[in-house]
Amino acid sequence: MNPNDRPTLGADGSPTGDRFETGAGLQDGFADGDHGVAGDGAAEYSTGTTTVGLVAADGVVLATDRRASLGGRFVSNKDVVKVEQVHPTAALTIAGSVGAAQAYIKQLRAESDLYRTRRDRRMSMEALSSVASGLLRGLPVSPLLGGVDPGTEGAEPHLYQLDGAGGRIEESAYAATGSGMTVATGALEREYDPDADIEAVVPTAVDAVLAASERDTASGNGVVVARVTSDGVETERRDGTGALMNGATGDIQ
Numbered sequence: 001m002n003p004n005d006r007p008t009l010g011a012d013g014s015p016t017g018d019r020f021e022t023g024a025g026l027q028d029g030f031a032d033g034d035h036g037v038a039g040d041g042a043a044e045y046s047t048g049t050t051t052v053g054l055v056a057a058d059g060v061v062l063a064t065d066r067r068a069s070l071g072g073r074f075v076s077n078k079d080v081v082k083v084e085q086v087h088p089t090a091a092l093t094i095a096g097s098v099g100a101a102q103a104y105i106k107q108l109r110a111e112s113d114l115y116r117t118r119r120d121r122r123m124s125m126e127a128l129s130s131v132a133s134g135l136l137r138g139l140p141v142s143p144l145l146g147g148v149d150p151g152t153e154g155a156e157p158h159l160y161q162l163d164g165a166g167g168r169i170e171e172s173a174y175a176a177t178g179s180g181m182t183v184a185t186g187a188l189e190r191e192y193d194p195d196a197d198i199e200a201v202v203p204t205a206v207d208a209v210l211a212a213s214e215r216d217t218a219s220g221n222g223v224v225v226a227r228v229t230s231d232g233v234e235t236e237r238r239d240g241t242g243a244l245m246n247g248a249t250g251d252i253q
Contacts, residue, residue: 050180050212050219051082051093052188053144053159054205055173056198059229060146060157062093063205065180065212065219066237078221085233087112087128090147091226095177096164097140104141108132122150125158129168137166142177148230155230180212180219187211198227206242213240 051064068077082094086108094101111131115123123131125147132145143162149155159171174192176184187208193200206223213220222245223238237245 049082049095049178050176050184050209050216051095051144051178052176052184052205052208053093053146053161053171053174054188054192054201055146055157055159055171055194056196056201058157059148059198059227060159061198061201061205062091062144062146062226062228063202063209064093064178064224065209065221066224067213067219067221069218075221079237081224081235083224083226083235085226086132086145087147087150088122088232089150089228089230090125090128090145091228091233092132092143092145093177095142100139101141101143104135104139104143107135111135124149125160129158129160129162129170132160133162133166133168136162136164139164144175144177146226146228148228150230152230157228176208176212178212178219180209180216183215184208184212198229202227203242206238210240210242 049065051062053063054061062083064082066079066081067075068080069075083091084094084105085091086105092105094105108128108131112123112128115127128147129145132143136143141164145160145162146158148157159175161169161171161175161177173194174185174188176188178184185208188204191204191207193204196204202225205225209219209223220240222240223242224235225238226233226235239245
């Protein structure tokens with residue numbers, strides 16, 4: 001392990017074991033492929049993780065790779081889903097501590113449901129992103145949140161990049177996180193069309209994740225794509241060539 005690397009820490013300051021690695025040494029101090037082990041000597045499951053989000057004219061596309069690794073060197077799972085629905089018309093990608101991410105998603109869903117119960121309407125994306133950034137404070141998780149305001153025909157899509165310090169940045173075009181983010185960003189800069197609809201944007205998202213998988217050994221094994229529109233969230237799985245897998249399309253529950 002590089003002397004400058006540091007372990008992902010939990011809320012009590014102790015090293016966490018499982019995580020979806022934010023990677024690239026850019027967001028949590030880890031160098032590519034150098035993930036180490038947990039402080040108690042237990043094997044550490046992680047993903048190098050390439051996640052991207054793109055704004056389309058009629059929605060948002062979120063895409064991630066599907067690989068999980070053991071210690072950054074052994075592929076432990078080839079079909080990991082790193083996109084989660086947190087609102088009827090919003091979803092987020094996962095990068096960071098697995099345990100923290102799971103608890104965070106559960107709490108964010110609960111806040112969204114509680115808001116609807118109390119106010120008899122769904123959260124706007126502005127409100128959801130504000131709550132999401134507040135709940136994230138202090139957590140070793142780096143998600144992208146994409147969504148469309150519910151119940152509004154022709155509503156403007158929104159994409160936010162969130163961080164563990166409680167930061168929230170709305171992206172007008174695209175964003176990428178994870179160990180493959182530098183390669184993915186290059187692909188997005190080359191191919192992204194700000195005027196394209198959601199179906200035209202999907203291939204760009206897939207190409208960006210696949211390009212990152214070619215160079216980043218911690219990313220790979222295909223792509224999970226989520227289309228987020230005013231009608232809801234629909235997900236599909238694609239193989240390592242970008243081809244749609246049989247029976248791999250449906251709504252995220």
